[in-house]
Amino acid sequence: MPTGVGRADTRSYRRLAGTDIDQAMAFFTSDYELRAPSIRRTHADTIWDFAGVTDERMSLRTSRFGVDLRSQSQSDDVIVAWLRSGSSTITFDGRSVDLEPGVPVVLPSERYDLHHRDIGLNLVHLDRGFLTELVGEDSFAFEPLERPDAGGMRIWQETVRRYSSTWLQVDTAMSAVVRHDIASAFADAALRAFPRRSAWRTSVSGSAPEHQRLRKALDYVHAHAREPIGTPEIAAAAGLSPRGLQQSLRRHLDQTPGDLLRSVRLDGALEDLRRAERDETSVADIARGWGFGHLGRFSAAYRSRFGELPSDTLRSRPRR
Template sequence: MVRSTFWSMVATIDPRRSGDTRYFRRLVGTDVDQALAFFGGDYDFRTPSVRRTRTQPHWDFAGVGDDRMSLRSSRFLVDLRSDSRVDDQFLVAWMRSGSSTITYGGESHDLEAGVPVVLPFCDTYELHHRDIALNLVHLDAGFLRSVVGEDDFAFEPLRRPSAEGMRAWQSVVRAHSATWLDVDHELTATAQRDIAEAFATAAIAAFPQRSRWRSTVTGSGPEHERLRRALEYVHEHAREPIGTPEIAAAAGLSPRGLQQSLRRHLDQTPGDLLRGVRLDGARADLVRGDRDDTSVADVARAWGFGHLGRFSATYRSRFGELPSESLRAR
């Protein structure tokens, strides 16, 4: 007979001494039901299915966090399938070992060891973990959106960061994780916020942003899936010389079908769609840019705007300020 074990520890730092409001939590066990109850509480597991991969299952969790951010590591040495959903936090996850497939929007994504991705937010996805070990950064959605300055900001889920984004993310992880996780030493309230903001800023720089209008495409029918493919193609290729024929082909639609679908669901033409994505991309580059190294003309050309005057006028109409003002605001 295999006996199950469970061990738990929760600790908090006395905030009266330094303003340090971090908590530390560590749990270890072999009981699958206890693991599902714990992980399911944070990740809203729905109808989970578990198959043992060894005689004695094992799971563990460790996390340090506050109301803005938590750094977590976990292992669950079983074969787990479940639907999952998180509505109040952005989750950056990277796998240490095992295997994991996330199915979302009709597509399956295999996580790669050591490669961080943002999990779907405010939407249900299907996960299949096998003997998985994960690192996660949880960022409170309200906090991160306050850093961005946009109430409806969201990431494009399950997209690899660029090489530059990966370096920025790894730099922050290396610089601040040890300090955050060291609960034996107090952090001032200012230091806590600074570290959380560093992680939030790195995530914003590293991972693709979901345009505001994209999140309005809801539904699971064939037309919705083709429209999502069109949007994903535009996001991935917006810097390239693409137009309606290329977008329609990527979505599996005729040019006329693409126009009708966009008009029906987004009240846009393919040209409106492409222009909006390019403007959003240009704005992101300007807001993040260094005035000494970035010029409005270079950013405009990089995003396919050949006429600087028309770009500035369109930009101002969309964002309420000139491109040069966005660059100076940094």
């Protein structure tokens, strides 16, 4: 630890640089769990460097690697990354995204493919346990690789500008309170800046082809639940046979396609009843809008799921 940092300051500083590719790969492979990396020189003299300041909640890092690198990667941390130079393509869940200079994204929490070319990269690592504790949801996750909107970009950039230089001053001791406040500021900025992953997507983890097809099925059901769809349509959207869809849903979610569709429709009806104006709509209207043709069966299923009748949910809305 640099001179002047007190023992109570748990930050650690690390800086490495060189021209030896084997040394670089030994470091990056252990730090970012690179799997089966493939490297091609892009210059006669390869230059690489890394610097980072880390404690138990967060880490600010910067890296540069002047090669063409293809690999797979994964991390237990929540990582926000943005490109300084070069180019990078991240492929996850059947989708490839080219990182844009200066535009931050949250990297996937599951294994993904990467292709870096003469890359310069800034990264913020947030401890996943610290972040989920702040959110209060163990299943919380960000939607990977989604760019923030203009407001989110502004929030993130302002946080980086305000706190980074203080965090990186490792020659000056920092109290536990200040370290916690800075980590909390970065976590709060991430939560405000980046889209959260929909609950139905976090319910299926893994990046194997079966997981990808099942997420496609879930996406299709949530997008088309108001329409007259059934098992054939859901299976076709996911690239599965009807039997394959049934087996996959049973294996991963312990549901049938009918269970899934009914559950999504009930959730939609709940949200509509919560938002509805009591004098302008009825339970029957909302039930029909979500594909429930029999009001009695809808009310029974609704009560079994949410512990109250749909009419009770509607009555809880105040009159204008």
